[in-house]
Amino acid sequence: MERRRKVSNPLALAVLVYLMAESTHIYELGRRLQEQGKDRSIKYNRGSLYMVVEQLRKAGFVAEQVTVRDTPRPERTIYQITEAGRTELYDWMRELVAIPREEYPYFGVALSLLAVLAPAEGVELLGRRLATLGEQAEEVRGVLRQAAEDDVLWVFLAEERYRLALLEAEIRFVTDLVESLRDPAYERSWQLMKENLT
Missing domain, CATH: 1.10.10.10 (Winged helix-like DNA-binding domain superfamily/Winged helix DNA-binding domain)
Known part of the structure; x- marks a missing residue:
């Protein structure tokens, strides 16, 4: 506890x-x-x-x-x-x-409210996020490559390896999410939901 x-x-x-x-x-x-x-x-x-x-x-x-x-x-x-x-x-x-700890990242908040955005806008914004995530992942890979060249003991790189694993997992997740937002069935559902709210 x-x-x-x-x-x-x-x-x-x-x-x-x-x-x-x-x-x-x-x-x-x-x-x-x-x-x-x-x-x-x-x-x-x-x-x-x-x-x-x-x-x-x-x-x-x-x-x-x-x-x-x-x-x-x-x-x-x-x-x-x-x-x-x-x-x-x-x-x-x-x-x-x-002990795993419940964390409340801002992106989780955004995902819980994602339906407020039009699918096309969600796709565009997530595309920007993917580009940034890709840059961050490449930066971490560079840190890890340099550390390997410098013979840094692996335990001192655990946080960077963890960061890279999280970035790679998020890249996979966001890529799948973009495909789901592009699905014409979701676009129709979103339009119906919008009409019902107005």
Whole structure:
């Protein structure tokens, strides 16, 4: 069963993982997240990163280790994960990996209301979506090819492989949906439905 978390933002989980590897300051956390492509899976900006670290600190999952001024830049606070933070990290990871979670993507909302659009317009819009999905899938394939050339261990590519599997599944689904919208029987049904509503 899904547990209510003191800090539930997925960015918090990434922060805990990175602090488990090494105590550091927020600016460096942001640099590492971006450098390792985590911004492709976790939505964040510098402000949200500061906010999440503060939430983790208040929850007792991270603690200030020391404040340093080792460059001409302003002072930086180095954070470390606490024992409670380690426990939370492993508990949360186990939950996320083991328990499917109901998610409510915007596209699912659009699909549930698709009949409001004329079939031809639906086909045109889904065609645009297919083009974008194809570009995104090719981008991920490029990331995976480069990673293979760089001998990146497969476990560090799991999120990209998952992203590609989802993109490929959506491409198949949308392609089938376009064919269904082009079916003359659906066009007739849609016209009748429209007439009955007006």
